[in-house]
Amino acid sequence: MRLRNVLLALAAASGLAAASLSISLAAVPPPQSGPLTKYNVTGTYVSGLSSGGFMANQLHVAYSGLFQGAGIFSAGAYDCAQNNLNTALLACMDTIQARKTPAELEQLTRTRAAAGTVDPPANLSGDPVWLFHGTADDTVDRVVNDDLATYYRDFGARVVYNNSSAAGHAWVSPIGPNACGATSSPYVNKCGTADPVREMLGHLFGQVNPAASTLSGKLVQFDQNTYAPGGNATSISMGREGFAYVPRVCETGPCKLMVTLHGCYQYFGLVGNALMDKAYLNEYADTNNMIVLYPQATTMTGNPRGCWDWWGYQAPQYALKTGPQMAAVVNMVKALSNGGPTTTTTTTTTTTTTTTPPPACVTASNYAHTVAGRAYANLGQTYALGSNQALGLWNTFTTSTLKQTAPNYWVRC
Numbered sequence: 150m151r152l153r154n155v156l157l158a159l160a161a162a163s164g165l166a167a168a169s170l171s172i173s174l175a176a177v178p179p180p181q182s183g184p185l186t187k188y189n190v191t192g193t194y195v196s197g198l199s200s201g202g203f204m205a206n207q208l209h210v211a212y213s214g215l216f217q218g219a220g221i222f223s224a225g226a227y228d229c230a231q232n233n234l235n236t237a238l239l240a241c242m243d244t245i246q247a248r249k250t251p252a253e254l255e256q257l258t259r260t261r262a263a264a265g266t267v268d269p270p271a272n273l274s275g276d277p278v279w280l281f282h283g284t285a286d287d288t289v290d291r292v293v294n295d296d297l298a299t300y301y302r303d304f305g306a307r308v309v310y311n312n313s314s315a316a317g318h319a320w321v322s323p324i325g326p327n328a329c330g331a332t333s334s335p336y337v338n339k340c341g342t343a344d345p346v347r348e349m350l351g352h353l354f355g356q357v358n359p360a361a362s363t364l365s366g367k368l369v370q371f372d373q374n375t376y377a378p379g380g381n382a383t384s385i386s387m388g389r390e391g392f393a394y395v396p397r398v399c400e401t402g403p404c405k406l407m408v409t410l411h412g413c414y415q416y417f418g419l420v421g422n423a424l425m426d427k428a429y430l431n432e433y434a435d436t437n438n439m440i441v442l443y444p445q446a447t448t449m450t451g452n453p454r455g456c457w458d459w460w461g462y463q464a465p466q467y468a469l470k471t472g473p474q475m476a477a478v479v480n481m482v483k484a485l486s487n488g489g490p491t492t493t494t495t496t497t498t499t500t501t502t503t504t505t506p507p508p509a510c511v512t513a514s515n516y517a518h519t520v521a522g523r524a525y526a527n528l529g530q531t532y533a534l535g536s537n538q539a540l541g542l543w544n545t546f547t548t549s550t551l552k553q554t555a556p557n558y559w560v561r562c
Contacts (some may be wrong), residue, residue, distance in 0.1 A: 177394065177426050180370035185393060185484040188440060189403040193482055194353050196220035198320045198336070198424070199289065200446075201410030203229075203459035204475075206297065207468045208408070210258060212479055213272035216408075220279040220349040222320050223286055224459075225293040226254050226300040228468040232461035241460075242289050251299040258304075266469040266522070274305030279349040283316025283338075285330040309352045314340055321345045322429040323360075335423035336412065346429045350437065354405065360432035366396035373445065376480035378473050384537050385473040386452045386463050388445035391481065392425060396435045404438040406485060408478060411446070413456035440485060444478050464525035464534065471522035473534065510562035512550040515543050523551050523559045533559040 195216050197205035202224030209219040210227045229248055230237035240248035249257075261267045278301045282294040291312065298310045314321065317332035321340050327333065329340035351357040373382040373391045382389060398404070411424050425431075430441045448455045451462035458467040458474050466472050470479075511523065515531035518524035518540070524531050526543040533540060533551055538561050540549040550562040 177422065177431060178364060178366070178368045180368045180392065182370050184375065185369065185371050185481060187487055188395070188399050188406075188485055190406045190440070190486040191403045192217050193406045193408070193486065194218045194220070195408045195410070196222075196349065196430075197224070197410035197412075197457075198222040199224065199318065199412030200456035200459055201412050204410050204457035205408075207459065207472070208475060208478060209276075209278075210270070210273070211267040211468065211470045211472070211475060213268040213270065213276070215268075215479065215482065216276075218277040218279075218353045220281075220353060221297065222281045223283070223289045223294060223318055224297060225289065226251055226296040227258055228254060229293070229296070230460035232465050232467070234460050234462070237460035241293055244290050244292060248293070248296075251296050251303060254296075254300055255303055261469065266466070266471065268470070270304050273301065276306045277353045278306045278308045279352045280308065280310045280312075281314070281316075281321065281345055281349075282310075282312045283314045283318070283321070283330075284312070285315055286318040286332065288318035288332060307352075309348075311345060311348065314343065314345070316340055320424060320428055322427055324427050324429055326423070326427060335427070337423050337427040344429075346433060350433055350439075354437065357433060358436040360429060361435035362432075364431055365435055366394055366399075366431070369393045369395060373477065373481075376484065377477045378534065379537075381537075382477065383447065383449070385477065386446055386449040386455070386458065387474060387477060388447040391445050392443040393485065394425075394431045394434055394441040394443070396438065396440070398435075398438055399440050402438065404440050406440045406442060406482065407434070408442045408444065408482060410444060410457055410478075414454040442481055442485065444481060446474070466522045466525070469522065471534075473525075510550050510552045512548060514545045515540050515547045515549055516545045518549060518551060523553070524549070533561065 193216055195205045195208050202221040205219050205221050206227055209216045225241045229241035240246040258270050262269045280298055282291055298308055301308050315329050316338050317330050319336045319338040321338050323344050325337040325339035327338040329338050331338055347357055371391050373387050374380050377385055377387055425443050434441050446455050446457050461467050464473050524533050524540060529543055531540040531543040541547045551559045552562050553559050
């Protein structure tokens with residue numbers, strides 16, 4: 150792929166906007182504002198396209214004890230970008246620069262697991278993984294997507310890799326509005342009678358019922374600030390609103406949960422709600438007892454296209470369990486999970502008064518704070534994770550004293 154295409158890739162990588170009520174909703178039902186509530190979730194899976202595909206892989210790897218499988222359209226292996234935008238563009242989308250091999254990234258994963266910053270990769274063994282790359286896709290090179298297949302197979306995942314479709318860089322759906330080979334807005338393509346969504350869900354779940362012709366569920370619009378570290382979604386390049394499609398059957402019975410992540414450049418209206426509307430997931434959700442969660446990214450300094458963080462624009466721990474966007478999505482998953490049939494019981498409550506000790510203050514260099522996940526670096530400056538308080542230069546000589554006041558939320562002492 151030519152360098153010009155590489156530089157346009159983030160502007161053209163596909164996905165869904167940080168939607169709002171101003172977006173015109175078509176096949177999806179009108180949104181109903183409200184919080185995420187718990188359902189009887191029997192299994193959790195993740196899927197995504199382009200930057201959302203990289204993010205889906207990060208979530209599956211870092212939280213392999215939570216996610217049981219992944220479906221990924223056009224992305225590379227875990228942390229290919231190595232906290233560097235040039236590497237992301239020139240090695241992990243195009244191949245102008247050398248990139249880490251799958252074996253090197255596998256060892257990185259093991260090292261991080263030993264440090265407790267990601268779950269043990271042994272959890273990936275046996276997990277169903279479905280991958281897709283179209284022959285007309287020159288936004289993410291085929292060999293980069295091949296690396297993702299190798300990475301998963303080496304950890305023992307059960308990989309199905311669809312790389313024979315004539316699709317461009319897009320999510321492919323039976324109701325996609327674009328021609329199969331297109332790489333253009335709204336980045337949801339139709340390739341004849343092919344139904345990769347059914348193929349993906351069939352591999353992840355073992356079997357899949359035919360899609361519904363008419364949707365009967367509800368679309369919940371929720372406040373993402375509730376789930377973002379520190380209560381501020383904008384500070385971590387996530388939109389104010391997220392969405393979840395909940396089939397009627399899931400209100401009373403067990404259901405699976407699918408987290409679906411868009412790609413780049415959706416915030417300014419290039420795609421609008423196309424992925425949520427045309428991905429063909431809601432239609433399968435109705436007939437296969439599946440809730441679909443659609444978290445939303447947005448723009449910030451260093452992320453003008455509204456991509457998910459797969460190269461470190463927001464925090465150097467972007468691919469770890471402490472990555473702010475990762476933690477926010479997992480908080481949403483937890484808010485939806487572990488519910489079940491409600492039973493009435495009589496209990497005796499004993500009230501115990503305890504004194505919670507004040508948060509401990511940690512003094513360290515700004516570099517050490519970022520490595521430990523208490524802060525992040527941006528343009529040579531350091532900022533406290535969650536609160537975004539300025540800490541000064543990012544180096545081993547400048548020190549700061551921080552305390553944690555909430556999960557993934559640090560402030561100066």
